[in-house]
Amino acid sequence: MTPPTSTPAPTNGLAFLLKNRLYNTLSEIGEAFRLFAETIFQIFRPPWQFDLLMKQLLFIGFNSLTVVLVSGFFTGMVLGVQGYVQLKPYAVEGSVAQFVSVSVVKELGPMITAFVLSGRIGASITAELSTMKVTEQIDALEVMGTNPVKYLVVPRFLACSIMLPTLTIFSTFAGIFGGYIAVVTLFGFNGSFYILQVQQHLYIGSVFISLIKATSFGMAIAAVGCYKGFSISSAGGAEGVGTATTGSAVISLITILVLDFILNHILFNLLGFS
Amino acid sequence: MISIKNVRKSFGEKNVLNGIDLEVPLGETLVILGRSGCGKSVLLKIIAGLLSIDGGEVWVDGTEITKLKRKKMNQIRQKIGMLFQSAALFDSMSVAENIAFMLDQHTDLTQQEMRKVVDEKLKLVDLDGVQELRPAQLSGGMRKRVGLARALAFNPEIILYDEPTTGLDPVTCNEINELIRDLNKKLQVTSVVVTHDMHSAFSVGTLMVMLHEGKKLAYGTPDSMINEDNPILQQFILFGAPDQILNIDDPTLRKYTGRKTE
Numbered sequence: 013m014t015p016p017t018s019t020p021a022p023t024n025g026l027a028f029l030l031k032n033r034l035y036n037t038l039s040e041i042g043e044a045f046r047l048f049a050e051t052i053f054q055i056f057r058p059p060w061q062f063d064l065l066m067k068q069l070l071f072i073g074f075n076s077l078t079v080v081l082v083s084g085f086f087t088g089m090v091l092g093v094q095g096y097v098q099l100k101p102y103a104v105e106g107s108v109a110q111f112v113s114v115s116v117v118k119e120l121g122p123m124i125t126a127f128v129l130s131g132r133i134g135a136s137i138t139a140e141l142s143t144m145k146v147t148e149q150i151d152a153l154e155v156m157g158t159n160p161v162k163y164l165v166v167p168r169f170l171a172c173s174i175m176l177p178t179l180t181i182f183s184t185f186a187g188i189f190g191g192y193i194a195v196v197t198l199f200g201f202n203g204s205f206y207i208l209q210v211q212q213h214l215y216i217g218s219v220f221i222s223l224i225k226a227t228s229f230g231m232a233i234a235a236v237g238c239y240k241g242f243s244i245s246s247a248g249g250a251e252g253v254g255t256a257t258t259g260s261a262v263i264s265l266i267t268i269l270v271l272d273f274i275l276n277h278i279l280f281n282l283l284g285f286s
Numbered sequence: 287m288i289s290i291k292n293v294r295k296s297f298g299e300k301n302v303l304n305g306i307d308l309e310v311p312l313g314e315t316l317v318i319l320g321r322s323g324c325g326k327s328v329l330l331k332i333i334a335g336l337l338s339i340d341g342g343e344v345w346v347d348g349t350e351i352t353k354l355k356r357k358k359m360n361q362i363r364q365k366i367g368m369l370f371q372s373a374a375l376f377d378s379m380s381v382a383e384n385i386a387f388m389l390d391q392h393t394d395l396t397q398q399e400m401r402k403v404v405d406e407k408l409k410l411v412d413l414d415g416v417q418e419l420r421p422a423q424l425s426g427g428m429r430k431r432v433g434l435a436r437a438l439a440f441n442p443e444i445i446l447y448d449e450p451t452t453g454l455d456p457v458t459c460n461e462i463n464e465l466i467r468d469l470n471k472k473l474q475v476t477s478v479v480v481t482h483d484m485h486s487a488f489s490v491g492t493l494m495v496m497l498h499e500g501k502k503l504a505y506g507t508p509d510s511m512i513n514e515d516n517p518i519l520q521q522f523i524l525f526g527a528p529d530q531i532l533n534i535d536d537p538t539l540r541k542y543t544g545r546k547t548e
Contacts, residue, residue, distance in 0.1 A: 148374035155334050155368045156388045156440075157360035 044239045047161065051169050051235070054162040061167070068171035072133050076179060079132065083124050084116075084183030088190025091115055095191070096199050108201065109209035112191035117218045121184035123272060125176060126229035130264035134237040137168055138260035141241025142253045148246065160242075169234040176230025177223045184222065217285055225275050232267045236260055287312040287444065287476040288333060293342035295328055302328050304500035305342070310493070315470050315477040317491035319484075319522060324497045326480040327371070330446050333478060334368055335359050347443065364392065367437030368446040373429040375421035375436070381408075382417040385436045392440070407435040410472075411465060427458035434465070438473070445469075447479040451486045463489040484523060496522065 095111040141164060144150050153160045188210055195201035240260035244252045279285045288310040295303040302325040310316045318326045331337045332344055335351055344352050346362055354362065375384050383390075385407055386400040395403070408414055411431040421429060430450060437445055450466060451459040467490050470477050481487050487494060487508075494511045496503040496519050504514045512523060 143377075147372050147377075148370045149376055151331070151334075151336050152368070152370060152374040152376070154336055155363055155366065156391065157363045158387075158391050159356065 040243070043243065044235065047165070047239050047242065048235050050161050051165050051238075054159065054166050055170065057162070061163070064163070064167040065170055068167045069175060072129070072168075072171045073175040073178060076129060076132055076175070077182065080125055080128055080179045080183045081186045083128050084121065084186030085190035085193075087120055087124050088112060088116055088187030088192075089194040090190075091120070091187070092191035092194030093198065096195050096201070105199075105201075106205070107209070108195055109191070109206040110213045112195075113188050113210045113214055114218070116184050116187035116191070117214060117222050119272075121187055122176075122180045122222050122226040122229060123268070124187075125180045125183045125226060126233065126268045127265065129172070129176060129179070129230070130233045130236075130268060131261055133172065134233040134264040135257050135261045137234065137237030138241040139253060139257045141238060142244040142248070142256045145242065145244050145246060146248055146250075146253060150242070151246075165234075165238045165242075168238060169231065172230040172234035173227055174230070176233070177226040180222060180226035221279050221285055224279070225272065228271055228275060229268050232271055233264050236264045236267055287314075287347060288316075288478065289343075289345040290329070290333070291343040291345070293329070293332060293344060294340045295325070295332065295337065296340055301500050303332075303339075303497075306497070306500075306502055308495060308502065308505070310476055310478060312476055313474055314492045315466075315479060315490055316493045316495060317479045317481060317487040318495055318497060319482065319487055320497035320503075321522070322482065325500055326482075326497060327448055329497070330368075330448050330478060330480045334366060334446055335363060364388075364440055365443045366446060367440065367442035367444070369430065369433045369437050369448065369450055371449040371452055373421070373433035375424075375429060375432060377421055379420075380417065381419050381421070381424070381432050384421070384432060385439050387436065388440045403439060404435075407438050408432075410438060410469065411435045426454050427461065430454070430462055431465070434469070438469070441473075443475060445475050445477045447477065447481075449481055449483075450479065451481065451483050459483065459486065460489075462486075466490045484525075 091112045092108060095108040096105050099105040099108055099111065141150070144164075150160050150164070153163060192203065192206050195206065196203045237260050240256045240263065244256045248256070288308075290306055290308040293303050293306045294301070306325075306329065308316075308329075318329060320326050328337060332339055333346065335354075339352055342352075343350050347365055349358075349362055351359060351362055375381075376387065379387070382401070382404045385404045389395050389400050389403060404417060405414075408416070411434050413428065413431050413435065416424065416428065416432070421432070424432060434450075447466065451462050454462065463486050466477070466479070469475070470490070477490075479486070479490055491508055493506070494508055495505045496511070496516075498518055504511060504516055504519050506514070511519065514520070
């Protein structure tokens with residue numbers, strides 16, 4: 013008589029895979045929040061290394077200025093053309109400046125800037141930190157008594173949080189100017205009337221909303237970029253760096269879109285900004 | 287100086303260290319031997335405080351380090367220098383900035399004073415004129431030397447070496463081995479060397495430990511390890527140790543090699 017055998021636990025069933033996936037996702041979210049909390053804590057702890065912050069401000073801000081200006085300018089031009097063409101059948105094409113400026117300030121300025129920087133800066137942060145992890149440079153920092161979060165994450169987090177709103181201001185002006193160039197040169201729109209309309213419909217509250225959004229997007233880009241860089245396994249190698257970098261760009265974009273929806277809901281729906 | 291008591295460490299379901307006990311007395315150089323994946327580097331990283339443990343105690347210079355807060359641990363780390371397998375030099379910094387990093391972070395030394403220390407440490411590892419080069423411009427052997435100079439910058443009492451000769455040609459390996467031996471003698475430091483290069487192990491070690499399947503298989507001086515009657519250890523030594531240190535007339539060795547006295 014053969015002894016009874018117990019059925020082994022399934023390791024490839026759908027329920028098992030889903031449970032595993034859920035567990036991993038929740039663990040990752042928990043780790044990301046732990047890193048975020050430590051970053052905030054380390055921001056307020058001396059010593060403060062302003063030279064590291066300046067280096068990141070320069071890298072993130074100055075080096076991204078051209079691409080942000082070009083992106084903003086052409087977004088404004090597209091809005092100008094679309095706005096004019098769509099409003100003309102209803103004989104309200106005179107409102108095109110209002111359409112461009114409100115769209116750019118409240119939504120597209122911070123959004124386009126965040127998209128550009130998530131691809132350019134977020135991915136670069138992940139690539140740099142994950143390479144440091146794989147080549148044991150982060151371990152070397154630890155062994156030399158330097159906190160990697162304070163040394164590597166804090167300057168990048170602060171620089172992104174400062175430069176995103178700063179670049180958004182440039183991007184917004186470029187967008188409004190792009191709209192001006194498009195409608196004035198292509199449709200013969202009155203330039204003075206465009207500027208007057210922009211002045212009439214550009215409220216300080218709108219700029220405030222734009223800057224809140226931009227700062228939040230900057231924090232998200234840095235947090236995702238740094239977390240993905242730190243979360244790679246030391247044995248990940250070049251493939252791990254590539255996967256982490258791609259993952260960082262994708263998660264940043266999704267985070268920005270979700271955050272944008274949440275901020276729109278809070279600012280416009282719950283707090284009543286217009 | 288370093289005392290490891292019943293240390294256990296696992297990654298997921300894989301037990302890497304399964305109750306390791308070890309002592310490294312002051313001024314000795316302990317070589318940790320073992321096959322790839324047996325937990326040698328994990329043990330080294332535990333001593334450096336880079337990895338937490340699942341159970342046991344790790345004492346460094348009279349302090350139990352596994353439960354220390356980061357601030358206290360950083361004070362202990364100032365007594366430790368570590369040479370990483372890949373040297374782990376900071377790509378974005380020059381050689382001089384790499385070596386001066388710890389001084390810059392933890393002391394109030396002026397640039398001139400730091401420069402002096404950098405020159406002095408580079409001289410100790412037989413390098414000069416590379417201060418302004420970037421790590422990418424250095425050869426493998428030079429990177430290891432710079433890594434060692436960086437490990438020495440804070441005058442550590444303990445130096446940890448993670449596979450110091452891996453990836454180097456035989457001549458450079460020999461140079462690095464001599465350098466480690468000379469430094470240990472000159473600076474009177476306590477060292478732990480992880481390697482599976484037997485030439486290196488017998489060249490620098492005053493004590494040896496062999497890890498196998500998460501446990502301590504053998505521990506003792508190089509001579510006692512050669513005479514240890516353990517087939518796994520003997521195979522490990524015989525496949526890698528230089529002939530000049532092996533006495534093939536030794537009955538234990540003859541048993542495992544099958545070699546006969548000429």
